[in-house]
Amino acid sequence: MTKNHLFFILLLLHSSIQKTIIAQNQNAKPNIIILYADDLGWNDISANNPTMGNGSLNHQTPNIDKLAAEGMCFTHALMQQNCQPSRAAFLTGQYAPINGVYNVGSLARYGNGVTEENTRIIPPEQKNNVAPEAVTFAETLKKYGYKTYAFGKRHGWGGDINFNHGFDVDLTCGKKIPGVSESNYMAIQDADGNWIYANPLYNQFATPYTREYIEANLVPVSNDNNPYILEGTPKHFTDAITDVVINELNGTTADQPYCMWVCFHAIHSGIVARMDLKDKYDKRTTFDSRHSNAKYAGLTEQLDQSIGRIILELEKLNQTENTIIIFTSDNGGSRGVAHSNAPLRGVKGMFYEGGVRVPLIVKYPNVIQSGAISNEPVHAIDFYPTIAELCGAALPDTADHIISGESFAPILMGTNTRLKRDAIYWHFPGYMDVRQEPNTVIVKRFDYEWYKLRYSYETEKYELYNLTKDISETNNILFETNALEKAKEMRISMNNWLTKMEPVKMKYKDSGDIVGFPPEIKTYFTLDPKKTYYIDGPANNARLAADGISDL
Numbered sequence: 001m002t003k004n005h006l007f008f009i010l011l012l013l014h015s016s017i018q019k020t021i022i023a024q025n026q027n028a029k030p031n032i033i034i035l036y037a038d039d040l041g042w043n044d045i046s047a048n049n050p051t052m053g054n055g056s057l058n059h060q061t062p063n064i065d066k067l068a069a070e071g072m073c074f075t076h077a078l079m080q081q082n083c084q085p086s087r088a089a090f091l092t093g094q095y096a097p098i099n100g101v102y103n104v105g106s107l108a109r110y111g112n113g114v115t116e117e118n119t120r121i122i123p124p125e126q127k128n129n130v131a132p133e134a135v136t137f138a139e140t141l142k143k144y145g146y147k148t149y150a151f152g153k154r155h156g157w158g159g160d161i162n163f164n165h166g167f168d169v170d171l172t173c174g175k176k177i178p179g180v181s182e183s184n185y186m187a188i189q190d191a192d193g194n195w196i197y198a199n200p201l202y203n204q205f206a207t208p209y210t211r212e213y214i215e216a217n218l219v220p221v222s223n224d225n226n227p228y229i230l231e232g233t234p235k236h237f238t239d240a241i242t243d244v245v246i247n248e249l250n251g252t253t254a255d256q257p258y259c260m261w262v263c264f265h266a267i268h269s270g271i272v273a274r275m276d277l278k279d280k281y282d283k284r285t286t287f288d289s290r291h292s293n294a295k296y297a298g299l300t301e302q303l304d305q306s307i308g309r310i311i312l313e314l315e316k317l318n319q320t321e322n323t324i325i326i327f328t329s330d331n332g333g334s335r336g337v338a339h340s341n342a343p344l345r346g347v348k349g350m351f352y353e354g355g356v357r358v359p360l361i362v363k364y365p366n367v368i369q370s371g372a373i374s375n376e377p378v379h380a381i382d383f384y385p386t387i388a389e390l391c392g393a394a395l396p397d398t399a400d401h402i403i404s405g406e407s408f409a410p411i412l413m414g415t416n417t418r419l420k421r422d423a424i425y426w427h428f429p430g431y432m433d434v435r436q437e438p439n440t441v442i443v444k445r446f447d448y449e450w451y452k453l454r455y456s457y458e459t460e461k462y463e464l465y466n467l468t469k470d471i472s473e474t475n476n477i478l479f480e481t482n483a484l485e486k487a488k489e490m491r492i493s494m495n496n497w498l499t500k501m502e503p504v505k506m507k508y509k510d511s512g513d514i515v516g517f518p519p520e521i522k523t524y525f526t527l528d529p530k531k532t533y534y535i536d537g538p539a540n541n542a543r544l545a546a547d548g549i550s551d552l
Contacts, residue, residue, distance in 0.1 A: 029145065029257035030364065031323040032387060033314075035307055036090075036261060038083065038153055038268040039348055041333025041341045042357045043290065044300055049073040049373050050359040052471075054343060058281070058288035059300045062223055063308030064361070067327055071363030072372040072412055076450075078379045078424060078443075079331050081355045081436065082348055083155045084128065086330040086380050087263075091136045091165065093384030093403035097427055097501035099134065100127035104155070107430025114433055120458055121438050121515060123430030124504040130165060135401035137384040139166030141259050144393035149248060152241050152263035167261075171244055173199030175237050175265040185265070185272040187235045197237060205243040208232055217243075221308040223301065225280040236274045238266045238299070242306040246313045259387070262310070266303040269334060273298030293338035321365050324390060326383070329358040345473040349435035351426050351454065352473055364390070368412050376417065377443060377450065379424050381405030386412070423490075425497050429506045438506055440518060442494045443467065446486055453490040455518040457506065462487065462521060478521075488521055 047065040048055045050073040080086040080096065081103075088094075088101035096102045103109065107123035110116055130136065138148040147168050154172030164170050177183040177198045187195045187206040195206035209218075209230040217239070218227035245262055252258055273281075277298035285292045307327065314320045332355045333339055335347040346352030360378065362368060382405035388395050389409040396403075410416035422445040428436050438457035443450055449468040455461075464478040464487045477483040495517045506515040 028322050029391060031252075031257055031319060032141075032146075032259040032391070033310065033323060033325050034259070034261045034383075035310070035325065035327040036152075036263045037303055037327075037329040038263070038265050039331060039334045040267055040300070040303070040329035040359065041339070041354070042344060042359055043341060044267075044333060045304075045359050047073070047359070047361075049371070050075060050077075050361060056288050056291045056300075058284055058291040059297050060223055061301060061304040063221065063304045063311065064327060064359075067307070067311070067325065067363055068361050068371075070365075070370050071325070071361045072368045072374060074360040074362075074374050074376070074378055076375055076377040077328060077358050077360030078356050078377055079329070079358050080380060080426070081351055081428070081432075082331050083153070083268075087155050088130050089380035090330075090383055091130055091138070092134050092401070093137065093381050093405045094134075095381060095404045095425065095427075095501060097498075097503035098402060098404060099130055100504075101130065102126045102428055103430060103432055103436075107428075109430070109432045111433035114431055114437075119431060119437070120509060122507045122509055123438070124506060126430070126504065134165070135396040136165045137387055138259065138261070140384070140388055140393050140396060141391060142166045142168065144391065145257060146391070146393075147252075147256050147258045149258065149260040150263065151245055151248075151260065153265050153268075154263070169248065171199065171201055171248075172263065173197070173202070175268070184270055185237045187237070187240070195235070197240060202237075202240050202244055205240040205247075206235055208234055217309060218305070220312060221305040223305070225276045225301075227276050229276050229279070230274065233275065236272070236302065238264060238302050238306055239274075241265075242309050245310055249310075249313050249317060249319075252317075252319075257391075264303055264306065266306075267296060267299045269337060271295045271299050271337060274302050277301050290340035290342055296337050296339055323364075324387075325363040326361075326387075328360045332356055332358060343472045347435070349432050351428070351436075351439065351441045353467070353471065355435070356426070362412055364412065369414055372414070374408075374411050374417070376408070376411055376419060377424055378408045378411075378419075379405060382408050382419075385409075423493055423497075425494070425501075427498065427501065427503050429504055438515070440494055440498065442490050442497070444486075444490050444493060451483075451486055451490065453487055453494065455491070455494070457515050457518075460519075462491075462518075464490075484521070491518055491521055494518055 043051050043054045044056055044059055045061040045064045046055045046059055047068040049068045052075050080089055084104040085096050085101045088099045092099045107126050142148050148166055149169040150167040151171045175185050187197055190196050196203050197206050211231050214227045273295040278294050281294035281297040314323055331348045333341045341354035344354035346354035348355055385403055385405050385407035386409050389407040406419050406421055424443045426441040429438050431437055439454055441454045443452045452465045452467050454463040462478050463476050464483055465473045478487055498517050
């Protein structure tokens with residue numbers, strides 16, 4: 001027997017064992033807990049497996065680190081550029097051109113020097129909420145017998161209050177009481193002296209910290225911080241969300257599978273760290289120049305401690321063996337908080353990796369190998385089909401609901417290392433201050449390398465990066481001869497995708513004409529035979545004219 005035959009037999013045996021284990025677990029319908037952070041950057045956790053060794057040297061996230069050691073880490077997990085479209089994609093499994101949610105608020109978010117007057121394109125209207133007729137992952141699981149919960153931040157489906165989109169228990173709300181700025185993250189007292197949050201359903205957990213509460217809940221997850229100094233101070237909403245989740249966990253029963261989507265507001269600005277954790281990080285400001293903000297670091301570890309509390313509760317309830325835990329974030333790290341996503345380029349709001357790459361860990365005992373790492377890119381649209389496959393739930397008929405994503409359950413189960421698709425896309429037909437302009441992006445695989453092509457409709461320029469060799473997106477290789485053919489192929493894939501998606505139309509201000517799809521990348525020659533010029537739109541004419549090329 002050759003080594004190749006032996007390897008093949010072992011692979012089949014491993015696949016058979018994994019399928020048997022998951023089938024046994026599916027007979028019990030595994031529970032699902034999705035721990036969904038807000039604005040947590042790829043490098044904000046201290047775990048190195050999900051971050052390719054780029055984890056924070058200042059932030060301490062021991063509970064997330066433990067989860068990474070016990071589950072599978074994805075180094076190339078991707079989302080949309082900010083909160084609302086990421087949640088819409090997660091809920092529906094659909095790209096933005098299908099669900100209609102492209103941005104937070106609108107596609108006409110000017111600012112930081114970008115004005116309506118100095119831009120070329122009229123952005124279209126968008127949806128701010130998932131359509132009522134959409135079949136969300138919660139609805140799919142509910143049809144399969146699951147009880148479904150949503151906690152914390154609601155974004156992308158908050159305006160359609162008459163539709164719960166499949167969540168049996170809706171405990172979503174903002175971290176601020178409308179019109180009350182001092183309520184941000186913290187409980188406040190009303191006129192009658194009652195401690196309250198934005199959602200009255202959380203008020204039973206709004207009373208100030210007591211010594212009993214601290215010893216029962218905060219001390220077990222403390223990590224060189226002194227939670228006793230919190231006694232008598234107002235309760236932080238991150239702790240209250242955790243209290244509510246634990247309360248609901250204690251109401252579950254073995255014969256009723258559940259899915260809990262826990263949407264923390266941490267670490268969204270304006271950032272408020274719990275006092276004991278801020279005190280800790282006030283003394284750790286020199287450990288990592290990327291992450292020297294004590295409030296940011298403190299709230300990051302408070303998120304980690306909340307995750308630790310939830311996992312401890314699962315252990316107390318003997319639910320760990322049959323519970324899938326998914327930990328991720330809605331987009332990359334934000335700007336303006338003494339924070340860097342380095343080595344990734346960009347911030348929340350951008351399609352550069354710093355804006356869309358996030359940590360992702362999935363734990364499922366006896367099904368997912370502990371400490372496993374995948375470099376396969378996965379996207380927000382992929383969670384819906386993945387969760388459905390892991391639970392054995394049937395996806396909706398395509399006539400009722402189109403799903404753009406692909407299940408990465410085979411990667412989790414170790415039966416495959418790659419997905420079938422070879423490309424991921426983003427499209428943004430509007431403006432978001434200096435972070436976004438009308439553009440389309442494709443990330444595409446060529447053999448074992450991934451390339452990113454970006455086309456700006458505003459400047460009519462292309463950018464091409466080899467993400468495998470240039471994680472920081474610092475070297476635009478469009479003008480390198482060996483890369484040009486890849487760029488041309490990617491542009492064709494991009495346009496085929498846009499044709500299929502039928503995104504909302506943009507128009508030019510000066511003519512009223514509809515903005516077309518990305519144009520052909522053309523090649524021009526100068527009299528110098530050693531020089532080859534690539535033109536990616538009329539906006540580059542001036543640059544080429546300087547080298548003696550005109551009349552393009």
